[in-house]
Amino acid sequence: SQERHFKWEVEYMFGAPDCIEHPVMAINGQYPGPTIRARPGDTIVVELTNKLHTEGVVIHWHGIRQFGTPWADGTAAISQCAINPGETFVYRFKVDKAGTYFYHGHFGMQRSAGLYGSLIVDVAEGEKEPFHYDGEFNLLLSDWWHKSVHEQEIGLSSNPFRWIGEAQSLLVNGRGQFNCSVAASYGNSTTPQCEFSGTEKCAPQALKVVPNKTYRLRIASTTALASLNLAIGKHKMIVVEADGNYVQPFAANDLDIYSGESYSVLITTDQNPNENYWLSIGVRGREPKTPQALTILNYIPNSDSKLPTSPPPVTPRWNDYAHSKNFTKSILALMGSPKPPRNFHRRIALLNTQNKINGYTKWAINNVSLVLPPTPYLGSIKYGLRRAYDRRRPAENFPSDYDVMKPATNPNSTYGNGIYVFSYGTTVDVILQNANALSENVSEIHPWHLHGHDFWVLGYGEGRFSEKDVATFNLKNPPLRNTAVIFPYGWTALRFVADNPGVWAFHCHIEPHLHMGMGVVFAEGVNHLPRVPDEALACGLTAKRFISGNHN
Numbered sequence: 001s002q003e004r005h006f007k008w009e010v011e012y013m014f015g016a017p018d019c020i021e022h023p024v025m026a027i028n029g030q031y032p033g034p035t036i037r038a039r040p041g042d043t044i045v046v047e048l049t050n051k052l053h054t055e056g057v058v059i060h061w062h063g064i065r066q067f068g069t070p071w072a073d074g075t076a077a078i079s080q081c082a083i084n085p086g087e088t089f090v091y092r093f094k095v096d097k098a099g100t101y102f103y104h105g106h107f108g109m110q111r112s113a114g115l116y117g118s119l120i121v122d123v124a125e126g127e128k129e130p131f132h133y134d135g136e137f138n139l140l141l142s143d144w145w146h147k148s149v150h151e152q153e154i155g156l157s158s159n160p161f162r163w164i165g166e167a168q169s170l171l172v173n174g175r176g177q178f179n180c181s182v183a184a185s186y187g188n189s190t191t192p193q194c195e196f197s198g199t200e201k202c203a204p205q206a207l208k209v210v211p212n213k214t215y216r217l218r219i220a221s222t223t224a225l226a227s228l229n230l231a232i233g234k235h236k237m238i239v240v241e242a243d244g245n246y247v248q249p250f251a252a253n254d255l256d257i258y259s260g261e262s263y264s265v266l267i268t269t270d271q272n273p274n275e276n277y278w279l280s281i282g283v284r285g286r287e288p289k290t291p292q293a294l295t296i297l298n299y300i301p302n303s304d305s306k307l308p309t310s311p312p313p314v315t316p317r318w319n320d321y322a323h324s325k326n327f328t329k330s331i332l333a334l335m336g337s338p339k340p341p342r343n344f345h346r347r348i349a350l351l352n353t354q355n356k357i358n359g360y361t362k363w364a365i366n367n368v369s370l371v372l373p374p375t376p377y378l379g380s381i382k383y384g385l386r387r388a389y390d391r392r393r394p395a396e397n398f399p400s401d402y403d404v405m406k407p408a409t410n411p412n413s414t415y416g417n418g419i420y421v422f423s424y425g426t427t428v429d430v431i432l433q434n435a436n437a438l439s440e441n442v443s444e445i446h447p448w449h450l451h452g453h454d455f456w457v458l459g460y461g462e463g464r465f466s467e468k469d470v471a472t473f474n475l476k477n478p479p480l481r482n483t484a485v486i487f488p489y490g491w492t493a494l495r496f497v498a499d500n501p502g503v504w505a506f507h508c509h510i511e512p513h514l515h516m517g518m519g520v521v522f523a524e525g526v527n528h529l530p531r532v533p534d535e536a537l538a539c540g541l542t543a544k545r546f547i548s549g550n551h552n
């Protein structure tokens, strides 16, 4: 194992992710940010300097559990203070498990502004993956708006509420086409055919493959909003990895991927080698108003501008949830993967609702809409700063007569920053319960992401969770993941062991939803931690401790 050192500067620059010029957040002048590659056991050191002029910044290493380094998790107001303009913060953490990961901003809506990149952990030297492949490609998926994130944020925080709407473009590795289509020639589309010389930064990157080989596609989604579906013309995919964990391989014609998830799939280039094939990505779960992202699987030696003979695969109908559930339920742990404990110590049920607070539109969990306090929880808990946040525990359940199929009879909610505290080492079950939103007959998909842990997904169900559903839990081969979706009007059951001392965000990975309060905070074993580095806590009430000279 080795130490991998990076010096990064975060700043805005002019980019053109979908060929239309727009400010983007860049790292060392690159958008998306540089790809980190490492091996299990390596220590990653990122010296991050904030070159933004008027905003703080942090970076979250999505899927990395941060055992023993919770202050490096990169969640503003939870694990650290936002890094001020001009300041440098050193992220130092170990990667312990091979897999497909990514990193992104976790302050305000900076992920939507383009602050993200890939983090790939290869298997340890001398070790082999449990599957064979000859080459690999890395696809980091995102969605893009022409409205600035500042304008988006103001809309979300306004009364009356202004929703951000659907994305203008879908991006693959930060590239999309808004003003043209690479597949215009197939249909009766009014969008012109793209004319690229090849040097444009928004031109799609063709995946160049040799016939009769197997390739691994690493696919991760850091979308702000969109749930996606990816398909490759005439090629089946074998799903082998999800969120940095091996899964029982299964074949799929198309793959659903929600924000916060990552997958590896294998494809074999066994089709007619004289042709190229489409790789297409479309929106699921919301009525799509965003064109598909397209690129080409380019069989060498064909020219990469040779268009496939058939049009790009079309995404399943946006609200074909049966299709999505079928895919999601096919994901099971690879034989030999760690199994969940048979029993749990504590179960919490988290009801997801859309609400109103003084006329503002919010999301709430058990009727509390999350607002983060100015002092990071990690410091307030470690140093017992009793006035730093609301120390009353949020509700562990929701009223037994709540009708999840209908808009709430009383949609009003409250703000809160109370947290769930788990006894160190205990097993926790979480039932995520979806419900009807503010309007009738609307219930949306929410991908929930847990920091600091992987969890086992024990099951999914329809309607309101009830005690008899426990009998349907899969304790044999549930997949280990860090992100799990709740389907409209449904529930999802998770189990994890609270064995990682720290304070951890657990939230909907749809960035505007988190911004509207759709998250909770978990804490465990904070008293087991050695000193938290001062650099993480130079704000709020923790900063006042430094000024008074109390550094213990």
Ligand SMILES: O=C1O[C@H]([C@@H](O)CO)C(O)=C1O
Pocket (backbone or CB within 6 Å): 163, 437, 444, 513, 516
């Ligand atoms: O949070 C959201 O708000 C809008 C809509 O519910 C109200 O405009 C939407 O589609 C969301 O996902």
